[in-house]
Each structure stands twice: as structure tokens, then as C-alpha cells.
Amino acid sequence: MNRIVISVIGRDCPGVVYAITSALAKEKCNVEQLSQTILKGQFASIVIISAPEGVTDEQIQRVVSLSLESRSMDLTVSARYFETATFDSGEETEPFVVTVNGSDQAEIIAMFSGIFAEQQVNIENLKALRSNDDCVLVFEVALPMSINRNAFRQMLQAKARNVGLSISIQHENIFEAIHRVPIV
């Protein structure tokens, strides 16, 4: 059994998921995990499948592309073998949410993601929202236990202050506590 990861990106319309998954079903592939999102009418999906022996990543890319094209759907497909070795520093982390907001400016995401990269803080989810000239960035990050919280907070605050932005750095639990009924 092969595991293959497929990404599909392009203009959204009804039937996209059917076009992808029906092509996979014909090849006797099983969807193990799937995530999709839509941003301003653009569809993006990442699918991890298990495929029968002998089925190649190129073959999967071809059949899914053909399935979309036959329905006149304008999306790009790419597939590659799934690599089991994923990023794992081996260090224990805590989930923190870093929110940056203020007037929009170029390189704002690069500025903060640069600090995260330097500190070996992995971004696990990122949303960037813009309304008029204002922007809000919500980084959900895994903060290694070895990083000094106060120093990290001060570094980010200093950076935000220098470019006239507001920033907050909070443990994720506070959002769960406020907005969600606890799962028991």
C-alpha cells in the first residue's frame, strides 16, 4: 500500500470534491485524511490517500486532473509520495496564539514569521485578515518549553512597537476557556 499526498488548488465551484474523490475511488484509493478551505472563492485542499501497490503519484495526479478537466473545472493538481519523516524537534511545546493587528504594511507576515523561524517556533496555523487598511494576523504556534516566555514576549512586543502594531501573546487555553463548553 502506497501513501500519496495530493494538493488541489484553483477556482471553487460545486462538484470539486466529487470530481477529486470519485477519480480516487475508481483507482481503488482510500482517503485517509482531507482538509479543505476556501479563500475569496479559491479552493484549496490537501488529501492523504492510501493507494494499491503499483499505483504511482504521477498516475494519481493525472487521473484527478483529467476528472476536473472533463468537468471544465479550473484547478491545479499535484501529487507526491507521502514522507513519514515530518518536522519534530523532539522538544515539548505549548500552544500559544500570537495576534498582530494594525495598519497593513508590506512584509508584516515575513517580519513575525522570521522571528518564529529564528527561535525554532513552528507555526501550526496562520490566518491573515484584511479590512480596509487594517490587518489582523493570527498565528497559532507551538512554543518550545526551553524558550523564556518573558524574553520571547518582549522581543515580539518590541518588534510590533517599532512598526506601530499591536500584539498579544496568549496561551491557547484562554480562548478555549472563554468560548467553548469543556469537552468531558
Add this chain to the structure above:
Amino acid sequence: MLTEREVLSTLNMLRNEHLDVRTVTLGISLFDCVSHDFDVFSYKVRAKIAKYAAHLVETCNEVGARYGIPVVNKRISISPMAVVGAGFNRDQMVRACQMLDEAAKDAGVDFLGGFGALVEKGMTPGDIALIEALPEALATTDRICSSINVASSKAGINMDAVALMGRQILKVADATSDRDGIGCAKLVVFANIPQDVPFMAGAYLGIGEPDVVINVGVSGPGVVKKAIDRAKETHSQLTLSDVAEVIKSTAYKVTRVGELIGKEVADRMNLPFGVADLSLAPTPAVGDSVGEIFQSVGLSSIGAPGSTAVLAMLNDAVKKGGVFASSHVGGLSGAFIPVSEDSSIEAAANCGALTMEKLEAMTSVCSVGLDMIAIPGDTPASTISGLIADEMAIGMINTKTTAVRVIPVPGKGVGDTAVFGGLLGKAKIIPIHTGDASAFISLGGRIPAPIHSLKN
């Protein structure tokens, strides 16, 4: 994965609506410090407070920073001093109060509560010594709060204590006459005082409480007011059912914040978590006022007809939301209406829209009572005792907590302003009824417990 609404609404509550944890209060039992020798007692108390409170402020700040939610006040409550120091005389009680003030300053807390007595059925020599010590004790200390429980639904009202407290309140005001009688801002007379209040000036650690415990007071009224305002913008036909629902949901959120932070502080200090007190406690800051909530639901100001109904709904909805959010709710858990500490209530009292009589009516449905009200300095002791007796009767009959914290401002009369500063705020002196209660108060004795105290 969080939704953007969850993140943005939390940030909004934090940055624009005063979302915080109003107080983390470390309760410390002093029963194991008792000694007939004042110096031994004093040494043990200082050592115990220092041991447990040494990291309180630092831990609260660390946990607050972790969640991005400030813990505004860090406080200590202790066992009632009149009980643990039952053998001390008046002068020793004054020294005990000064010793506690030093301990509070060393710990870096803003207030320490529990320099009090429980006298609803009668007074011991220790109780009398403490009450007699109040004027000097409160005048020579900065951070000590005192509460005297003079009534309960089980025991009735101790009218001898009520008469005594009327006189003592005037003496405390006189002893702090250079600061507009500020000593009285740190002295409350209670009916049915809860054993686990984290809020001042009523905080103390009751007899049935753990040795050391963390209690928490949740965020203030600003968050509730803004939530109602937002609901008004988004609903075309907002009814009071909707308003009650908004208050309830908001109370849930602020209580969850309080509980999360309180429990983490308790865990880090290796102490048990006691209760979350759901009370909405205002500060003089604009946007952090219980009074503004009345305006948000359509009254010209607090004090207008309808105010008691609004307060009843507010108090009830806060409890309903908070109870689901916390595993242990306690303390006062309602809405406070302290006049000088709330800019909108103070403004209403200032212009005559809110009178003493309306305040008294509202205390039948709120969580405390006549709170932080500046009254003329020449008010007779019997009039103050009469006010206390009325308020205690409301508490006793309705099986709820009520309290009186009035400040007779020395040398000042109706229309003058008393300034207490900081969280205690300022207030214009309001008129009180001039009818004479002296003969009634001088009768003394006890008002018997009500029939519904017999529940067994």
C-alpha cells in the same frame, strides 16, 4: 484550531472592555498561630503570611502574562481577628492590626481583610476589644480592611452591636478626618457575611475554611456593558429576554477566565482552589461601571424608576452564567453598587437622580448593600445605626448578604465632595433622612431570628 471570531472577540474584550481578573485573594487561617502571648502570636502570624504570600504577587503576574489577562489586585484574607485574638485587649488589637499592615506591605498585596468580628448573637471580650480598637487601628494602617457581622437569618440582629457600630463608624471617621474619613471605607457592617469573599472590604477566611486557599473575584462590569451595547447594534428588536441572555453568556465567559487563572495560580502555589466570586465589581474608570449598564438598557440613569428591576435581572443573569462556568462559586456573587467606586453611580447620586432610599430598595436585590456612600459628618450615631438596622433586616428576612459601608465625612455636609483616591474614588455627600432613631436604637437587645430560620 481556533476560529477568527474566537480570537478577535477575546482580544476586543481584553483591549476595549476591561476584561481581567479583578482579584486573586489568598486566604490564610491563623488558628494555628493562636497564643496567649502577643509576641508569640505576632511572630507566628508574620511567619505564616510570609511563607504563603511570598510568591503570590509574582505568581499572579506570571499567570496573568501567560494568558494575556491582567490580575488587577492581589490580596490576603485571614481568619477573623476577634476569634484568633480573643484574649487580647484593645491596645493589643491595635498592635495586631499594625502588624498585619506590615505583613501586607511585605507581601506586596494592596489589601488584607479579616480584622473583624462575628457578633450576630452576642459579643465576647475579644469582639469588644477589636471593635473598640477600630478607630486607632484603621487610622494607623493603610491596607487593612475590617468587617463586623452583626446579623444573620439564623440568629437575628444584634441591636447592641448595631448601636455600637453606629458610634464606632463616627469615631473611625474622626480618627481619619484629615483624609475625609477614609477609615470608614475600610470598615463594613454585614448581615450573613459569606466565609469566602475575595473582595474587599468584606474579605475574611471563615472558620470552616481550609488552612490556606486561593479564591478569585472575576472581571468587572465593563465587559457586560459592552456586550449589551453590541447586542443593541446587531438586534433590530432587542428585548429584555435577549439582554438577560447576553448578560448570562458574558458572565459565563468572565467566570471561565477567573476560574482558569485562579486554578493555575493555586496549582503553581500548590494550594487548593476555593471559589470564584461572580460579583461585578466596578472601578472609578469610565467603561468599568455597573451604573452604565442601567443606561445601556434604557434608563436615564441608575436610580430612575425601573432600576431595581434592572438590578434584579442583572444579578440573576450573572449568577446563571457564572454557576455553569465554575465548579465552585461562592463569596458574594452578584452586582455591587458602591457609590464612590463607580463613576456612573456617583454621577447619578451627585445630581439627585439616585437617593439613599432608592439605594436601599436596590440592596434588596443586589449582592451587598449601602456601599461607599458619603454622608454628612454631623450625622448622629443613632441615625447610622438606624440605617444599619434597616439594611440588616433586608438581609435577615431575605436570607441574603447585606452590608453597610457609609462614610460620615468629618466637617463636610450635603453637596461637599469627599475624595478617597484610587479604587475608592470620590463622592459628593448625599442627604439622608433626618428622622430620629435614637430612642429605638437605645432599646438595645436583639431582633429575633425570623420564622423561616427554623428549617430543621
